[in-house]
Amino acid sequence: ATAPIVAICDADASMDPADLPLVVDPVVAGSSDLVLGRRRPTTHGAWPIHARIANRALAFLMRRATGIAFHDLGPMRAANREAVVALDLPQDRIPQLDEATARLRELTGFGYVPAAGIVGIEEFYGSLADRTFHSTQYVRHHAAPLYTPEPDLIHEVIGHGHLLADAQLAELNRLAGEAARRTATPEGIQLVADVFWFTIEFGVVHEDGELRAYGAGILSSYGEIEEFASADVRPLDFAAMASVEYDITHYQPVLFGAESMDHLMEAVGGFFAACDDDTPARLRRAAVAAGR
Numbered sequence: 001a002t003a004p005i006v007a008i009c010d011a012d013a014s015m016d017p018a019d020l021p022l023v024v025d026p027v028v029a030g031s032s033d034l035v036l037g038r039r040r041p042t043t044h045g046a047w048p049i050h051a052r053i054a055n056r057a058l059a060f061l062m063r064r065a066t067g068i069a070f071h072d073l074g075p076m077r078a079a080n081r082e083a084v085v086a087l088d089l090p091q092d093r094i095p096q097l098d099e100a101t102a103r104l105r106e107l108t109g110f111g112y113v114p115a116a117g118i119v120g121i122e123e124f125y126g127s128l129a130d131r132t133f134h135s136t137q138y139v140r141h142h143a144a145p146l147y148t149p150e151p152d153l154i155h156e157v158i159g160h161g162h163l164l165a166d167a168q169l170a171e172l173n174r175l176a177g178e179a180a181r182r183t184a185t186p187e188g189i190q191l192v193a194d195v196f197w198f199t200i201e202f203g204v205v206h207e208d209g210e211l212r213a214y215g216a217g218i219l220s221s222y223g224e225i226e227e228f229a230s231a232d233v234r235p236l237d238f239a240a241m242a243s244v245e246y247d248i249t250h251y252q253p254v255l256f257g258a259e260s261m262d263h264l265m266e267a268v269g270g271f272f273a274a275c276d277d278d279t280p281a282r283l284r285r286a287a288v289a290a291g292r
Contacts, residue, residue, distance in 0.1 A: 003081065010075030015039060023078040037076035097135055100157050108170035112156070125192055128177025131170075133160060159220030163200065168265055169214070173200060175272035188277040191242050195275075198241045198256045199268050204233060205258045214264075217252075227251040235259075236267050239283040 005027050009017055015037055023035040088103050101111035112135040113127075119134045127134060135156040163169040176196050183189045202224075203215035211229055218224040232254045234240065244254050258264035 005078060006081045007078045008076070015074060015076045017076075020076065020078070023076055027078045027080055033080040035078050036072070037074040038072040039074050094139060094153055095157060097137070097157075100161055104161070104164055107165045108167055110164040110170055110173070121193060122180065122189055125180035125189065125196065126177055128173045129181050130177070131174060133164060133173075155216060155220040159216030159218075160200075162219065163214070163216055168261070169200075172265065172269055172272070175269055176200065179272040179275040182276045185277045187280045188275075191238075191280050191283075192272070192275060194242045195238055195268070195271060197246065198244075199264070202228075202252050202255055203258070203264070204228060204255050205261060205264055207260065211257060214261075224251055228255060231255045233257045236263075238271055239287040242280065242283060 005024060007020060007024055009015065009020065019037060023037050026032040026035050090099070097112040097114055104110045104112075108131070110131040110133060112133050114137050115134045124134050133156070136151050136153065139152050139154060164173060176192060179192045180189055183192060199215065201215050201217040204211055204213050204218070206212075211233060213219060213225065213228055218228050228251075231252060234254065234256050236256050236258055241256060246252060246254070258267065
């Protein structure tokens with residue numbers, strides 16, 4: 001498809017093609033990138049029982065994965081083509097880093113470099129200022145597909161790749177790199193790493209009355225997707241991010257949620273833009289003054 005909006009209607013006669021404008025119009029208006037039509041059966045035998053059960057199960061998984069109130073994975077859909085194919089990852093194999101880099105360069109100027117081993121914290125975060133992301137080159141073991149405590153290609157490309165393909169979130173990564181470059185103390189660079197962890201890695205955001213995930217660590221882990229909605233979600237608090245202990249080998253019990261994507265960019269982007277070696281002490285003083 002090459003049209004700016006792609007519409008799909010399965011040939012199962014469960015929805016009337018005349019209703020297509022109902023799912024296309026919000027995409028045309030720019031209020032949504034993807035709209036699915038919901039079916040409401042009016043008679044007991046409208047759907048076979050196995051179809052109802054499967055649809056409910058899939059809708060539940062989609063609600064947990066996205067935070068969006070899915071009730072029916074309807075056969076009528078409309079989507080913004082550019083948003084769907086922006087990163088253009090292959091569907092039949094794991095992409096090579098140079099393939100993902102070629103697309104990212106076009107979108108935001110970011111690119112991957114393969115990590116030959118452990119990358120130091122200063123180099124990893126500092127390289128983001130140059131729009132360079134150090135990536136591992138292995139895939140998690142098939143015996144544990146839901147979660148891996150160590151970043152693999154699924155995490156790097158599916159998780160971080162989609163963030164790096166978005167202009168706003170790519171800029172957030174770049175600002176984190178600039179912050180890392182400004183810090184010269186272990187405490188300063190650790191603060192950058194802590195805030196990065198609770199935002200770019202495991203960030204969530206409140207949208208339309210629902211909790212949604214944008215962090216790469218959640219998006220790349222089916223297990224985290226299942227768990228994040230039940231976490232202790234707190235307002236953005238950079239002092240708390242620096243003091244909350246987290247274990248990378250387990251699902252995250254504490255998350256910090258932005259009020260909106262605009263709030264995320266303003267608050268977290270502002271933090272990274274101003275962060276330096278004096279910031280940890282300033283945060284401690286502010287926390288004491290607030291009685292925390």
